[in-house]
Amino acid sequence: MVGGVRAVARCDELGVAPYSDAPDMLFRAYLTPAFAAAQRAIAGWMQEAGMQTRIDAAANLIGRYEGTADGPALxxxxxxxxxxxxxxxxxxxxxxxxxEAVAALHASGxxxxxxxxxxxxxxxxxxxxxxxxxTSRAVAGTLDPAMLEVEDARGLSLDEALAPFELSTLTFAQAAHAPALAYLEAHIEQGPVLESEGLAVGTVTGIAAQLRYAVMVAGVAGHAGTTTMPLRRDALTAAAEMVLAIERIARDDLSDLAATVGCLSVHPGAPNVVPGRVDFTIDIRSGDPIRRDRAAEQIIDRIADIAERRGTDFDIRRIHDLPASPCDPALMDLLDAAIAAQGQPPRRLxxxxxxxxxxxxxxxxxAMLFVRCRGGTSHNPAEHVDGADAEIALQVMIDFILRLGDHVDA
Ligand SMILES: [Zn+2]
Known part of the structure; x- marks a missing residue:
């Protein structure tokens, strides 16, 4: 079996018991029995590929393949x-x-x-x-200790969940990694771009900047039978116009800009009452933070116009601002070169x-490499990756590693 096909087959193997905590679907949460079982299986595969394995202080499994020199690791x-x-x-x-990339290097010595x-x-x-x-925050050394004061839905603390692994929140931050040469992640695209263009893989330019707002629209609640139409200050019809305006702004942009209203609640929420208040959220994303912020300004302006015209009040609160995380330009070039060397057209997304x-x-x-997934579907059991695409991704990764080796040697 070629490596890419075996990688897909192993994902399939990990998709069922004992690697899932649920009998009828795949659900493998952090630090559960299924999680521990998956770690044991994966550690075995790492060892077969020539790696020494360890579990770090945040319960990440790490396999290490020594180089000809010590120093920062890839x-x-x-x-x-x-x-x-x-x-x-x-x-x-x-x-x-x-x-599989390490296994291939190991097999050829x-x-x-x-x-x-x-x-x-x-x-x-x-x-x-x-x-x-x-756990990646712990490795990157950016963990805020307050983040560890959490409980799962059953009231079990993170510290209690770590205990069977002989770990603790007190030592969790010791997972901080020594300085590293680079980080490479291959991941399914979780979107339809590669499939729509007939491409197996693509180079990720970065992770989109995100902004999230909570919006409150205040009208006046009234009797649905006696409040005549001209006198209404209906918070829901105002919010409906706002939701469509938000969609229009993102659609008209014709770039990667995306704006979503994902939650909306109507108060008091009775069939015979004109809605007096609506709360909704806006999620705005783009790889370009300037584009994202400009769209946010346009959206806020439109909301203000609509509120004024309809005689409603509104309040907008920024609840989440995640900066864009660009990938490294030199590593993107290496990844593009590795993609081209496999006879694939480089595509950045x-x-x-x-x-x-x-x-x-x-x-x-x-650096991040996206792999085509069928229909752009993910977070769903219908998620599918072709073995042939995984094989192309694997060859790209091996070529990328060798190019990085030449780069470091030079
Ligand atoms: Zn993921």
Missing amino acids: LIGSHIDSVRDAGRYDGPLGVMLGI RRLPFPIEVIAFGDEEGSRFPAAML VSGAGHDAMVMAALCPT
Whole structure:
């Protein structure tokens, strides 16, 4: 079996018991019995590929392949936790491809002028504790200790969940990694761009800047039978116009800009009452923070216009501002060259979703390779990756590692 096909087959193997905590779907949360079982299986595969394995203070599994020289390592990773009712490739594919890349080097007796470490991160999705990317933050050394004071839905603290692993929140931050040469992550695209252009892989330019707002529209509640139409100050019809205006601004932009109203609640919420108040959220993303901020300004202006025309009050609060996390330009060039060397047209694209790579950017230069996924579907059991695409991704990663070796040697 070629490495890319084996990487996909191993993701499939990890998609069922004992590697899932749920009998009828894939759900593997951080620090559960299924998580521990997956770590044991993956550690075995790492050892077969010529790596020495360890579990760090944040319960990440790390396999190390020594180089001809010591010094900062090339880190290759992704996450092995999942959302509830997950697909099999979001996360594990990047780990399996990292193992296959090392296995190929090991089989041909090649050592690079730097060590390689493959990291299977424990918590990226935040599907157990109300915090995400805790374990890559620990590795990157950017963890805020207050983030560790969390409990899962059953009231179990993170500290209690770490105990079976003989770990503790007190020592969690010791997972901070020594300075690293670079971080490479392969991940399914989770979007339709590569598929629509008939491409197997693409170079990620960075992770989109995100802004989130909470909007409150205040009208006047009234009797649905007696408040005549001209006298109404209906918060919901005003909010409806605002939602469509937000969509229009993002649609008219024709770039990677995306704006979403994902939550909306109507008060008091009775069939015979004109809505007096509506709360909704806005999520705005773009790879270009200036474009994102300009869109946010336009959206706020439109909301103010609509509120004024309809006689409603409004309040907008910024609740989340995540800066863009650009990938390293020199590493992007190396990745493009490695893609071209496989006879594939290089294609650069922004990631609208967050990944461990955006956290790891605080530690070292990062590169990300997207792999086509069918229909752009993810966080869904229908998630699918072709073995042939995984094989192309693997060859790109091996070529990237060798090019990085030449780069370091030079
Ligand atoms: Zn993921």
